[in-house]
Amino acid sequence: MRHDSLQNLLAEQFAAAIAQVTGRPADQIDPAVRPAGDPQFGDYQCNAAMALARPLKAKPREVAQRIADAVTPLLADIAEPLEIAGPGFINIRLKGEFLSQHLSEIPAPRAAGIEGSRDQGIEVDRVGLPPVERPLRVVVEYSQPNIAKQMHVGHLRSTIIGDVFARVLAFEGHEVIRQNHIGDWGTQFGMLIRWYREHPLPTPQVHADVLEAIENDYRAAQQRFDHDEQFAAEARLAVGALQSGDPQARQVWERLCAESWRAFTELYEHLDVLLTPENVRGESFYNDRLPLIVEELRQKLGTAGAPATAHEQSHRADAASAPRGRRALLRADQGALVIYLYDDQGEPLFKNPEGQALGMIVQKSDGAYLYATTDLAAIRFRLKELEFPSGGIGAQRVIYVTDARQKLHFQMFFACARAAGWITDDVRVEHVTFGSVLGPDRKPLKTRAGQTVKLRELLDEAEKRAYALLENRDQGSKGSRDQGIEGSRDRGIEGPRDQGEEAPAVQFSEDEKREIARRVGIAAVKYADLRNDRTADYVFDWDKMLALQGNTAPYMMYAHARIRSIYRKAAERFGAPDVYAPHVRLVITHPAERALALRLARLREAISDVATNLTPHTLCTYLYELAADFMRFYESCPVLAAPDETARLSRMRLCDLTARTLKLGLGLLGIEAIERM
Numbered sequence: 001m002r003h004d005s006l007q008n009l010l011a012e013q014f015a016a017a018i019a020q021v022t023g024r025p026a027d028q029i030d031p032a033v034r035p036a037g038d039p040q041f042g043d044y045q046c047n048a049a050m051a052l053a054r055p056l057k058a059k060p061r062e063v064a065q066r067i068a069d070a071v072t073p074l075l076a077d078i079a080e081p082l083e084i085a086g087p088g089f090i091n092i093r094l095k096g097e098f099l100s101q102h103l104s105e106i107p108a109p110r111a112a113g114i115e116g117s118r119d120q121g122i123e124v125d126r127v128g129l130p131p132v133e134r135p136l137r138v139v140v141e142y143s144q145p146n147i148a149k150q151m152h153v154g155h156l157r158s159t160i161i162g163d164v165f166a167r168v169l170a171f172e173g174h175e176v177i178r179q180n181h182i183g184d185w186g187t188q189f190g191m192l193i194r195w196y197r198e199h200p201l202p203t204p205q206v207h208a209d210v211l212e213a214i215e216n217d218y219r220a221a222q223q224r225f226d227h228d229e230q231f232a233a234e235a236r237l238a239v240g241a242l243q244s245g246d247p248q249a250r251q252v253w254e255r256l257c258a259e260s261w262r263a264f265t266e267l268y269e270h271l272d273v274l275l276t277p278e279n280v281r282g283e284s285f286y287n288d289r290l291p292l293i294v295e296e297l298r299q300k301l302g303t304a305g306a307p308a309t310a311h312e313q314s315h316r317a318d319a320a321s322a323p324r325g326r327r328a329l330l331r332a333d334q335g336a337l338v339i340y341l342y343d344d345q346g347e348p349l350f351k352n353p354e355g356q357a358l359g360m361i362v363q364k365s366d367g368a369y370l371y372a373t374t375d376l377a378a379i380r381f382r383l384k385e386l387e388f389p390s391g392g393i394g395a396q397r398v399i400y401v402t403d404a405r406q407k408l409h410f411q412m413f414f415a416c417a418r419a420a421g422w423i424t425d426d427v428r429v430e431h432v433t434f435g436s437v438l439g440p441d442r443k444p445l446k447t448r449a450g451q452t453v454k455l456r457e458l459l460d461e462a463e464k465r466a467y468a469l470l471e472n473r474d475q476g477s478k479g480s481r482d483q484g485i486e487g488s489r490d491r492g493i494e495g496p497r498d499q500g501e502e503a504p505a506v507q508f509s510e511d512e513k514r515e516i517a518r519r520v521g522i523a524a525v526k527y528a529d530l531r532n533d534r535t536a537d538y539v540f541d542w543d544k545m546l547a548l549q550g551n552t553a554p555y556m557m558y559a560h561a562r563i564r565s566i567y568r569k570a571a572e573r574f575g576a577p578d579v580y581a582p583h584v585r586l587v588i589t590h591p592a593e594r595a596l597a598l599r600l601a602r603l604r605e606a607i608s609d610v611a612t613n614l615t616p617h618t619l620c621t622y623l624y625e626l627a628a629d630f631m632r633f634y635e636s637c638p639v640l641a642a643p644d645e646t647a648r649l650s651r652m653r654l655c656d657l658t659a660r661t662l663k664l665g666l667g668l669l670g671i672e673a674i675e676r677m
């Protein structure tokens with residue numbers, strides 16, 4: 001089985017052909033092979049001719065013809081005769097025989113050596129996709145809630161999106177370490193430590209929701225801090241006590257951490273995300289390193305005492321030339337230590353709205369360190385010290401998932417870390433942002449009482465609504481039978497019924513119904529978040545996300561269950577044939593069959609796309625289109641009533657490949673497909 005996607009396979013051949021035409025080495029050529037804009041013209045297209053026309057001093061169409069001539073022998077088994085269109089696009093249509101061959105290489109689920117993703121040992125059916133040849137050591141940082149506060153909808157997106165990256169990259173074969181950079185350090189703990197000198201710490205014996213009780217105390221302590229000077233002074237002293245390791249202060253802090261983690265872990269399990277307590281490396285972990293970080297910055301960046309004029313700044317910055325022609329300067333500013341960054345022209349990289357250089361404070365005049373200092377320590381740790389299970393040291397790719405409001409902070413500390421030589425050109429460091437979750441009024445989602453929505457409440461509601469949906473559906477399908485979705489004909493989402501396919505009566509016990517509701521509810525919330533371009537805001541809409549039609553989790557899960565049911569029925573009727581037996585041939589003739597086969601063959605492309613560009617919605621789109629392709633296929637290519645055995649076995653195998661692909665894809669999105677629904 002090839003490691004590469006179809007697109008890469010074609011790109012390779014086109015690069016070789018363009019090398020022949022231009023005399024340039026193939027590895028320096030961008031063959032510009034893309035999926036076709038309009039399937040009418042083919043499956044893929046090569047757009048390289050236009051850019052080559054000038055250097056070759058020829059008309060683009062002529063260049064296209066030369067490339068097409070050179071590539072044709074290389075594609076003999078792969079593509080139909082090429083077509084040149086418009087100014088010089090080369091349209092590529094894959095041969096049915098090639099698609100059939102390609103898909104035939106996907107082994108039966110068990111023979112596929114149901115292989116675990118490297119770090120989890122979770123059993124997954126890889127649907128024939130081997131891991132990448134050159135795995136990287138990757139850190140994915142996500143979720144990052146704060147101690148003593150309940151997780152709210154603001155943490156939902158980071159948690160859901162980050163989890164997809166962790167799953168997809170691990171599936172691709174990379175070595176992934178998940179990091180939960182929990183906010184567990186800072187001056188706010190002074191208030192709480194002071195507070196709990198006079199109040200008992202909440203306990204599970206007394207409080208149904210300990211974290212909620214702690215958060216209430218937090219708010220009360222904050223109030224008092226703002227109005228009671230004595231209290232505020234003592235709270236500040238308590239910060240010092242905590243930092244210098246005072247046992248009592250430490251004990252309170254540890255209890256707060258433990259209770260918060262417990263609540264977070266429960267939520268992660270409920271949400272079915274991979275984060276465990278082992279992935280927690282909170283801000284406090286870096287505390288001891290902060291003085292060293294500042295010291296190293298002092299050594300690596302230029303330093304200056306007094307505030308400097310712009311001219312002096314750029315002049316001094318010269319002294320500390322950093323990689324990429326940038327310069328960084330560490331300056332003492334009224335007792336605080338501030339980093340300023342400049343481009344190679346000596347212009348500040350970051351400016352405030354007034355146009356003045358914007359610095360990043362790494363130590364305050366009272367000696368305290370900041371959020372940014374911790375982030376510098378964390379990135380240095382991840383790139384230089386973190387040990388991976390394979391024994392390798394230091395990540396080669398670091399992904400941070402936070403909301404877009406922190407963009408500037410990330411840009412600044414990345415630039416500092418570059419200047420300090422921690423981020424080098426051979427590593428990839430990415431800040432992955434996302435938009436807000438909005439209410440129906442298009443303002444950030446709030447409860448009716450105007451409060452932030454607690455994640456826990458949100459998930460409970462999701463389940464309740466999913467349960468009601470199942471109930472309604474069952475009542476809606478009337479008749480005397482208790483039918484599952486499989487049996488409800490009136491929904492119209494399931495496409496036509498095959499000749500001979502009967503509406504089955506699926507009986508679900510109360511427990512089963514609850515379990516399905518749980519999975520569908522969580523899946524709906526996750527999928528509604530993932531299906532949009534993550535940088536956009538989206539409106540949280542229960543009815544839409546739980547709809548059985550459209551690009552929703554219930555629809556996708558239903559499609560999977562339906563395909564399984566079609567397969568089961570055929571298997572029952574025809575004596576459970578082995579559709580992966582060597583003599584079974586995939587026959588790709590009907591256009592709908594071909595469209596489905598092509599979509600299935602593009603799975604690697606869809607997954608790699610998420611791994612490279614960190615865009616979960618592209619995988620959602622792929623799966624949605626796959627489901628649609630399947631329904632069209634099923635409309636015109638009956639399975640149970642196939643004309644002969646060859647066609648039936650081939651179509652059954654396409655059913656199975658589709659269900660396996662859906663299941664894998666949903667799994668990578670953190671959604672568990674179900675067999676019956």
Ligand code: ARG
Binds near residue numbers: 146181378402
């Ligand atoms: N705990 C922070 C918050 O809730 C997010 C941390 C983001 N990660 C980081 N490395 N700064 O806003």
